[in-house]
Structure formats: C-alpha cells, structure tokens
Amino acid sequence: MWSFKMPISPSKDGIITKLVSVFKIDLSGDIISTLNYNEKKISIFIFIFSIIFVYLIYVYFDKWNSWTAYIDNFTTAIFFVGMWLMAKRKIENWIFWIIGDIISIPLYFYKGLTFTS
Secondary structure, eight states: OOOOOOOOOOSTTSHHHHHHHHHTOOOSOOOOBOOOHHHHHHHHHHHHHHHHHHHHHHHHTTOOOSTHHHHHHHHHHHHHHHHHHHHTTBTTHHHHHHHHHHHHHHHHHHHTOTTTO
C-alpha cells in the first residue's frame, strides 16, 4: 500500500496559513448554512447570466433547432446556481439539483440518452 505524507508547517508563516488567509478558506468544520438576502440576489444574477450566456452560445453555434434547446438552456442555469450554492455550503443547493434532475431526466429520455439520464 502506498503512503505519502506531506509536511505541513503549523507556523504562522506556513504555506497552508497563507493559502487560508488569501483565499479565505473556512477551516472551522463542515458548516452548512442557509441563504441570506445578498446570496439570493447573487443566485438570481447567476441564473439570469447563465441563461443569457448559454443563449448567446447557442445563437453563435446555431443550435436553436428544437424545443429541447430551450429546456436545456433552462436546466443549465439551474445547475449553475446549484453548483454555486453547493460550493458555498448552502443547504438550498439540493432544491436546485432536484428540480434540475426532474426536468433533465425526461429530456434525456426524449433525446434517446437513456443511459445518461
């Protein structure tokens, strides 16, 4: 069995301490919280920006050829918000993941991607 131990300096000027302070990493444990007002606004912004961005990509590559593209655009925005909330350790991320899955699983069946769904 392979074993690898990385030396971590516990001193105040260690690399881990610097990374924690620069990126503001929360090392206090697995704290899961709920959304506050500002994070709700950011979630709405991410959702709207994702819809606009994916729309522009679909227009550029001429992919608006069926009604499934609209649903795909919508679910992409839902999943982007869910990923952002999950990275921020917010409990509401599950709502977005479940709603996105409820929409995308039948869509994948319709497209013939049954093993993907």
